[in-house]
């Protein structure tokens with residue numbers, strides 16, 4: 009590598025970092041570069057911010073989205089689908105191998121274009137009205153994305169509504185954060201960062217919600233318009249609280265659910281830990297008794313209501329409980345023959361240790377963080393489980409994120 013802060017330095021990219029930037033020896037970080045590429049540019053603080061690609065990778069493609077250059081929403085649009093899939097699988101393989109684990113890695117399931125059903129848009133007032141979209145890379149500048157190919161068509165079509173919300177309720181210099189979720193019953197919109205509500209603003213927002221047929225409009229903590237904003241979990245309707253966790257795409261949710269089902273085949277009494285609003289627990293109740301445990305009481309209430317209104321489900325019990333501080337103990341776990349566990353990014357160190365002691369026969373482990381997933385699997389394997397298979401699931405297409413669903417079974 010030739011070094012120098014003002015001269016063009018030429019480097020060869022060795023690998024991608026976890027944020028999707030190319031890394032050359034040094035290390036020198038190069039945004040939007042791919043392994044094997046020779047690039048040059050001025051290095052400042054270990055970064056070539058404006059690289060010229062001297063030798064492009066055969067994995068380099070023209071970005072499929074016309075907004076990709078300006079928009080910070082996607083990180084990997086310059087790489088082929090095969091490259092991204094292979095890289096994500098490798099992230100998982102390396103995380104497992106760092107814990108001394110090897111297993112069958114099933115083919116990755118990538119969600120289609122235009123399938124992300126929730127987006128956090130940003131909106132600002134402008135001299136002419138308002139501008140809504142995503143942030144430019146590493147910037148608070150908002151970029152309009154009318155032809156975004158990531159989100160569902162209904163979400164892309166919501167951008168004028170998001171702008172109208174900013175015209176009505178953004179302060180002159182502030183930015184609105186507008187979480188829009190595509191629901192069967194219309195859009196579910198949760199706004200934060202706006203002006204405080206007063207009588208006039210409440211009335212204007214309620215009228216806007218009605219004009220756009222929104223299923224729900226929430227302004228900070230106040231719900232201004234409401235018809236039930238349903239999500240259907242394998243045919244079971246649930247109304248999640250505003251902004252509550254939801255799997256990012258319907259295709260991804262179905263793949264995860266199929267994986268959970270396969271991992272727990274034959275089980276009749278299940279516990280779903282970090283259950284959310286019942287994405288897995290309620291469909292599993294079509295064939296097994298289920299106990300669902302989740303930290304957010306409002307999500308547990310939504311799950312319970314979904315269960316009460318559904319037909320033909322087996323018994324579902326539930327509790328709101330902090331599983332980091334107060335994990336289910338072996339005495340409580342002993343009655344189950346299968347566990348679903350789907351923790352947040354931090355993983356579930358404390359709860360996994362208790363499952364390992366309880367020796368519940370089968371585990372379906374879902375995770376959005378390969379590193380904590382591998383750590384938690386290593387604890388289970390050390391306690392006598394086998395990691396039967398892992399399936400990568402890419403719901404966050406063109407990002408650096410990847411999820412997994414996996415099966416573990418207790419060996420005699």
Ligand SMILES: C[S@@+](CC[C@H](N)C(=O)[O-])C[C@H]1O[C@@H](n2cnc3c(N)ncnc32)[C@H](O)[C@@H]1O
Nearest residue numbers: 253282283284287302303330331332350351352
């Ligand atoms: C990755 S989400 C999975 C939710 C659900 N399984 C689904 O697929 O919709 C993780 C869930 O863990 C919950 N959670 C986060 N920290 C928790 C804690 N300390 N104790 C219990 N639940 C927690 C979150 O509220 C969220 O619903």
